[in-house]
Amino acid sequence: MVTVVTHPLVQHKLTLMRDERTGVKEFRELAGEVSLLLAYEAMRDLDLAQERLRTPIVEDDFPVLSGKKLxxxxxxxxxxxxxxxxxxxxxxxxxxxxxxxxxxxxxxxVAYYNKLPADIADRRVFVTDPMLATGGSASAAIRSLKDAGAQGGNITLMCILTAPEGIAVIERDHPDVRIVTAAVDSHLNDHGYIVPGLGDAGDRIYGTK
Incomplete structure (x- = not known):
């Protein structure tokens, strides 16, 4: 399942990220802001339980997070x-x-590092990667999580930008994983970049080219 977050703030900030004139500092800040807004949607279905406590006015039951840890x-x-x-x-x-x-x-x-919480199998997992282009890296990462015991229904892939080709790979390899994104762009070009896209997210975040 793919959820596209169409909130005006998300779309506005994404447009600023697309602009080639946006510098490293602003791009990095925007990426963090969009990620936070995506997280609100991705975590909408977290379980709640009632906890009894006293406010300065009265004692009553109030919602707190429960269920699997994150x-x-x-x-x-x-x-x-x-x-x-x-x-x-x-x-x-x-x-x-x-x-x-x-x-x-x-x-x-190509994998070069893997360090996961020992109790990953007991947690709701939110995987972060700004770009879902070919889908190869995300699919491999999700496979690593499943190999470590995480259940597909407990995994959400969060991407700022996605391409139809990448979505198709995740839906083929991991149909039990939800995708949350700010936009689904048109296609990939011959070099595997998302079109219209925003360039290489890593290079623009860290100022490397």
Whole structure:
């Protein structure tokens, strides 16, 4: 299932990110802001329970988070900026990292790092990667999570921007994983970049080219 967050604030900030004139500092800040807004939607279905407490006025039952604890897993390196923003919203969440890069010739994902919470199987997992282009890296990351015990129904992939080709790969490989994104763009070009896109998210976040 794909959820596109069409909130005006998300769409406005995404447009600013697309602009080639947007500098590193502003781009990084915008990426964090959009990630935080995406997280509100991605976590809409978190379980709640009632807890009894006393306000300065009266004692009553009030909602608190319950159910599975949370984990944020960043696909390195660009996913870091998303996780760093979202962890401010859910500071008790554990954070994992999966290092993957896309071979420039074959476009296939190459793994180089994997560090996950030991109890990942018992947590709701939110995977962060700004761009879902070919889908290869995201699919490989999700496979690593499942191999570590995470259940597909407990995994949400959060991407600022997606391409239909990448969505198709995730739906084929992991039909039980939900995707939350700010936009689904037109297609991929011959170099595997999203069109119209916003360029290479990692390079624009970190100022490397």
């Amino acid at each position: 984990a944020l897993v960043a696909i390195l390196r660009a996913g870091l900026v998303m996780t760093e923003a979202i962890v401010d919203l859910v500071p008790a969440a554990k954070v994992g990292h999966i290092g993957l890069y896309r071979d420039p010739q074959t476009l296939a994902p």
